[in-house]
Amino acid sequence: MSFELRNLTEVIEEVKKSCKGKGFKQSIELIVNLRDLDLRRPENRIIGLLELPHPPNKPVKVCVFASGELYTKAKKLGVDLILARDDLERIAKDKRQAKKIAKNHDFFVAEASLMPLIGRTWGVYLGPRGKMPTPVPPTADIESILERLRRTVRIRVRNQPVVQLRVGTEDMDSKLIAENVNAALNWIIDRLPKGLTNIKDVYLKGTMTPSFRVELRRR
Numbered sequence: 001m002s003f004e005l006r007n008l009t010e011v012i013e014e015v016k017k018s019c020k021g022k023g024f025k026q027s028i029e030l031i032v033n034l035r036d037l038d039l040r041r042p043e044n045r046i047i048g049l050l051e052l053p054h055p056p057n058k059p060v061k062v063c064v065f066a067s068g069e070l071y072t073k074a075k076k077l078g079v080d081l082i083l084a085r086d087d088l089e090r091i092a093k094d095k096r097q098a099k100k101i102a103k104n105h106d107f108f109v110a111e112a113s114l115m116p117l118i119g120r121t122w123g124v125y126l127g128p129r130g131k132m133p134t135p136v137p138p139t140a141d142i143e144s145i146l147e148r149l150r151r152t153v154r155i156r157v158r159n160q161p162v163v164q165l166r167v168g169t170e171d172m173d174s175k176l177i178a179e180n181v182n183a184a185l186n187w188i189i190d191r192l193p194k195g196l197t198n199i200k201d202v203y204l205k206g207t208m209t210p211s212f213r214v215e216l217r218r219r
Helices: 008-019 068-076 085-092 095-104 112-121 123-129 142-150 174-190
Strands: 003-005 027-034 046-051 062-065 081-083 107-111 134-136 152-157 162-169 199-206 211-214 216-218
Touching: 003 174, 008 027, 008 174, 008 199, 008 211, 027 174, 046 174, 062 068, 062 142, 068 081, 068 142, 081 085, 085 095, 085 112, 095 123, 107 112, 107 142, 112 123, 112 134, 134 142, 142 152, 152 162, 152 174, 162 174, 174 199, 199 216
Parallel strands: 062 081, 062 107, 107 134
Antiparallel strands: 003 216, 027 162, 027 199, 046 152, 199 211
């Protein structure tokens, strides 16, 4: 369904202006309020990974479950945490440590052959958080995967009819922020039962600024 954001450029500039003088670099967030959506019905909930055109400049922590070649490549790239097969079973027995890892890492990637073991030992920690690993072959280009994850945000609409995600920072080029906003809205609309009709209103805001409304119109 086609749409236009009539004042998006102006709103981005207003948000950036409001961010000035706060003493730290603020994030710019997109807020999409939904309507006429019965979230008691599982099919109406939105849970997924949205890959933006440009990194929203949010630090992303990645954990890789790997062995052999993939383990070596991930280590060379300085991945935040790499767990080998023995680590998987050992740490999974320590509930406190496993929960901490599940909470503190944004994304998980796993060598495909380890997925059955991960399901048995880590599913209880990662599944409820929607963080089950992305399976990859042992020869995967882990550098490209990490680059995609830096552009990826996790969307979960389960109880409240609102989507909120980071689309950039105050020092990011306004055109890139606008492209992220448009990509995010297209992704959200595609997953709504009635598309654009299910969107009540759209706002942009900084971490410490008021919200500014974006005019969303059907074409």
